[in-house]
Amino acid sequence: MKGQFRFDLDDAVQYIKSLDKESVHSVLTRCESEGRVAVQPRSGVGGHQEMRNLLTTIEESAAPDISTLTIDSYTRLQKFDQASNLLASAPEQLNGYPLVSQGIMRGRNLNESTRAPLDIRHGSPIANRLFEAAISSGITSFEGGGITYNLPYCKDVPLEASLESWRRIDELCGDLAQEGVIVSRESFGTLTAVLVPPSLALSLSFLEAMCGIKEGVKCVQIAYPQGGCLAQDIAALRAIRELSEHYVPADVDVFPVLHQYMGPFPSGIHESMALVAHGAIVAKAGLARKVVVKTVQESQGIPTAKSNADAINFVRAMTSSPSGIVEVLSDAVSLEQKQIVQESRELIDSAFDQNDPYQAIIDAFHHGVLDVPFSPSRAARGLVLPSRARNGAIRYFDTGNLRFSQNTKNFNRDSLAMDGLDYQALLSSINFFAEPT
Template structure:
């Protein structure tokens, strides 16, 4: 499964039976119930190299915070297909791994974790070619598998060809479609955080809706679309609202769950300021009617969070979903205008990728030409010429489109809303934008 000599993927009868038996408590079912009730789900990020420690971490989080969806975050070696190296370190020095080496530990150990906790498990990773990881996930009974060919290639891999990733993920989504016909829904969530650095919602949602529409074409009928908290509440609420507008227009008859990631940029080192940023994100998710929030912790800037830190963040975030925070809403007309602008521009960018029969070739060509682009990505298959900046009001604006196919009215509005003067030291200014929440000196003034 490491080459394209094997372009099909089979799922064993044992795995199918196990997945089918748990459909009422699967990630997809949990998301559907939350959407119907208006409840917001909470999900941590967590992954360590040792199987015993990962199992203990999941159990402790379950006891201390009762997350609605549990996570196994995969290590970098496994993400990029270095399975032998991951296996060696899992055996000799698992503490050096920055996540759980699922392929090395195997499906049987994953099944042990699935059975050990109440919440369904989603696999989060960053793989441009996820086929072997996906196969192990299914055989182990995990029914949530995050990521897509753009969001998990452009920000994570320098030399992995985009067309190859598109083909690999097609196989994943074909299996999901075939399982759906068999009554087994695999949760598919698309990662809009991308590089995590000044990601404009138009770029984020263009990428994730391209991925979602490809998944729908393979048989999926329910997906999650995620954006990350920018730190500007009205723009983030508008982004969440735009997901619903775009779903109705681009994916009629399909179910799309809006998801918010807590801030993915440089976090404050001060735990109190970190909690304030988490609080802002949680209130934003409530006002934007997110179905799920993927949480960060108050020690985000300091290292991999412990179970205690994750539990604190989940319990803290849950406070802001209380009715006592009803009514905290920025100017609704401002949000509606922003959402409409996002909607129109994303619809245009996404639609042009499906104008011809060969969507994979079209998508790869659009990125090669720079007509689609993601700033600050290492991939050589992405131009990276589009320049975002943070405006005076905290919103992220496009100040140089590069070669992207934005409309002129949108770009004119972006420049007007940015309110930025020409800066001969643009790199320094962009660094300040990136460190918007992290600097000790200027954080007090935010």
């Protein structure tokens, strides 16, 4: 199998430094200084030439600031032999690029074929071999973490195992930083992509980031999933900067990231375009430094290269001009930001222990002090139940065992102003944009 190799840190560092291209960290740093939003698509297919063609076609048509390698499901679950077998017999059946099976020379070939730096998006709770293959391929951005790439995806992967796997990944990022190579680590704040309260997305992302920083990580992207309420979404992105000032040391770079709407998309092209535009406005007004775009084809299946390119160009245009709508919503944004910061701090402070943050997180999930709604994982208590307020904002209908103050509980209860939540109301909250109005 091509993926059988011995990781060589010195060789990886030498190769990365030899590349004539920016790292993801340098792209985000430049966008920060320019006040610009970097635009990144999602893309991943099984065959090598097909993946290369997809990357170069999108780049020629839309010039994304950062390009993506989305990894296949077998590789995500460390089923490398199955990924290799399918790669040999029917690569078109893979739902992403099997980097470990393809091997680092092909990974380097993809890297050298694109102007934009590459980012790995995958969903693997145990990702050490994939990370080593990515770094050896010269890829300088890696999404995920021991919480956010376990609990939303897996049923039986112990939290202890995923946290230890990602601790070693972050430790390696620290080693690379000492060699002058900054790997950008992006949280998957999207979680289950279903009714994720902003404070839960941000607090879990910050807990992962704080663990990574303890191991030597120097660049973190705190990702927030577009929820659907303009004021709340803008406030959540702005809250990332405020929370960073409190929890992140000055020698670590933090960049707010928006994942455009990850829930069910409307079937109509105009409604889909409006939702993508909505996300672009949020990214710009929320001072995001990167937006991972969706396309108008989301409800039909996997987007084409053209659809991806169109989305990049559309979102770039939408984020290139200031939006007066922010001034209209300024009071609502301020209120939401204050609430999100307060809730996030209550969650983080109830679960973080500088001496042993990993065990503290494990204990917090065991007792429901941290939780993920709609998670398939045995590690999540699943007691938290979110719902939408009339303005579309996502609130806590049931806070479970989260250690919120009484003021926070009262705010969420009063915002929803409902005595019960039946199945149909919950479904309508989930299908907020997909259902006809």
